[in-house]
């Protein structure tokens with residue numbers, strides 16, 4: 116007997132409606148529950164963010180290909196989901212990313228070069244989370260959703276929700292993927308957030324793939340519908356529509372800040388590239404699917420709107436290109452200049468207070484390495 | 499099938515394939531093991547040949563993988579679970595330690611749990627964090643689990659099948675940085691018992707015991723030492739629970755010195771247990787304390803530091819020198 120399996124990459128079930136404010140063709144459309152007023156400046160700023168993060172991403176992929184990074188997880192195709200949501204954050208809000216949130220990092224003023232450290236293998240996350248209210252990347256799938264929930268419970272206990280003061284009320288946002296929704300940790304985060312009414316937004320980038328596994332291997336219902344069972348609202352937004360993502364995320368964050376609890380936002384998008392630079396998607400997905408999503412590109416539609424409505428012209432687009440080139444050059448040269456860490460530095464920070472075993476091992480390590488040095492200087496191999 | 503040269507990854511694949519042909523109850527399950535053939539291609543082609551019922555791309559949930567494997571085993575199946583990387587086994591730790599390891603005991607022997615858990619493990623591949631760990635001691639420390647690890651294609655091929663045939667749960671740790679190492683495989687050869695250690699290179703001066711990825715490092719160290727006139731006997735432990743102490747003790751009684759090498763941190767690692775037991779049995783034979791070479795008491799560091807972190811030929815020879823200097 117063959118166990119029936121729903122759908123499959125070829126024959127997917129029909130998809131439910133999603134919140135959209137900007138069509139793939141660049142037409143502004145209205146939605147009964149979500150509206151957005153974007154000034155020309157704001158629209159141009161979105162465009163700039165989208166182009167710059169895509170450019171950083173492409174440069175990092177190139178650096179990996181040239182052996183400067185061990186690995187890179189590309190955000191290609193997910194720029195609007197990341198920029199749209201992150202630009203809805205207030206400074207005091209706190210972000211818990213996965214390993215792919217380079218666009219969110221950008222919006223939190225994390226220098227893209229800093230992101231490369233982890234992928235180059237010179238550190239395990241080089242930025243100061245508190246400086247940016249942007250946590251370290253989490254590679255273990257789903258763990259950070261619980262951290263976000265706990266952080267939000269702390270926010271609650273600090274009385275930093277529902278005061279009505281926009282500079283004080285705080286929301287937390289947890290990013291995760293479609294695959295992650297299968298993890299126990301993520302489901303536990305939903306339960307904890309729900310029973311505590313925690314001010315957290317669960318922001319799922321459904322890019323349709325978890326490495327080689329399509330959505331159908333994780334779920335039989337649209338992911339956002341899961342929220343209902345946990346007792347909080349969920350909705351699906353066009354993840355390639357920066358305006359809709361922004362509007363929806365802002366509403367969810369505001370709700371959290373008012374003390375009304377969690378929201379599940381499913382940003383329906385697509386992973387245009389490989390899972391990471393180690394992956395070969397030709398082994399498991401058809402090119403036609405990628406081609407279809409190329410028509411829904413998140414940047415092209417903003418550009419079309421800007422151009423058609425006369426909110427930006429060739430000069431602006433050219434300026435952004437120049438800025439992107441400069442940024443890419445900065446990323447490249449700073450990456451190449453990134454020094455390898457001192458070997459003995461690996462003994463730092465395992466504990467905050469001294470630990471005799473670590474101290475003993477560090478001392479041994481230093482003595483052992485000192486034994487090599489004179490010989491190395493003399494140009495001979497010695498043990 | 500004729501003798502051939504193959505890799506560890508291919509040998510595991512062939513071992514799985516053979517076990518699936520021999521027994522229709524054998525299933526393969528894990529993340530990306532089906533259509534993709536696993537991130538290391540170890541299960542390549544199995545779904546195509548055995549179907550989606552027997553080679554299951556599971557949801558992304560390690561606790562779910564092991565928990566449902568337990569249920570399948572209760573129903574008479576023999577699941578072989580792949581945990582994609584060492585550092586992702588911890589979400590399954592509860593199911594492995596509290597359920598898989600104990601269920602047979604709790605049932606007073608009425609239930610058997612023939613579940614295999616395959617774990618690509620160890621460092622040296624320049625990976626990001628959680629992809630280079632050596633968690634074997636946690637599982638060797640857990641009664642109810644058998645724990646083995648291969649260092650060459652022949653062992654990979656036979657161990658995989660022996661583990662699947664075992665009526666106890668077996669954890670098979672596969673040395674991921676050696677997946678592409680080549681070696682001889684004669685499928686018609688008589689395999690060693692699953693839990694036997696093996697003298698991989700005879701010698702007279704110092705016994706060096708290792709397993710998994712470190713076997714090759716230690717063999718290279720033995721070659722280097724040989725060129726300098728010191729004769730190392732290399733023991734590939736192969737099984738971490740149970741330990742084949744008899745083979746090791748026989749070796750130590752000849753050489754009178756023992757160095758144990760593993761990637762995992764030395765503190766409370768396999769080397770500690772081996773040192774205690776060998777010392778107890780060989781006290782009057784030993785010319786030097788049993789020495790250990792392993793990882794430091796640190797989280798696995800960033801990959802540009804891993805060469806400094808991981809035991810290498812020089813660190814092994816340094817310990818050999820120290821053992822000989824006593």
Ligand SMILES: Cc1ncc(C[n+]2csc(CCOP(=O)(O)OP(=O)(O)O)c2C)c(N)n1
Nearest residue numbers: 254255256292293294295324325326529586
């Ligand atoms: C606990 C755990 N298991 C397995 C992995 C290996 N792994 C890395 S990414 C990934 C797929 C994640 O898919 P999804 O959640 O959809 O995020 P995406 O990569 O598509 O952004 C897997 C299985 C992991 N990092 N952590």
Ligand SMILES: [Mg+2]
Nearest residue numbers: 292293324325
């Ligand atoms: Mg995904």
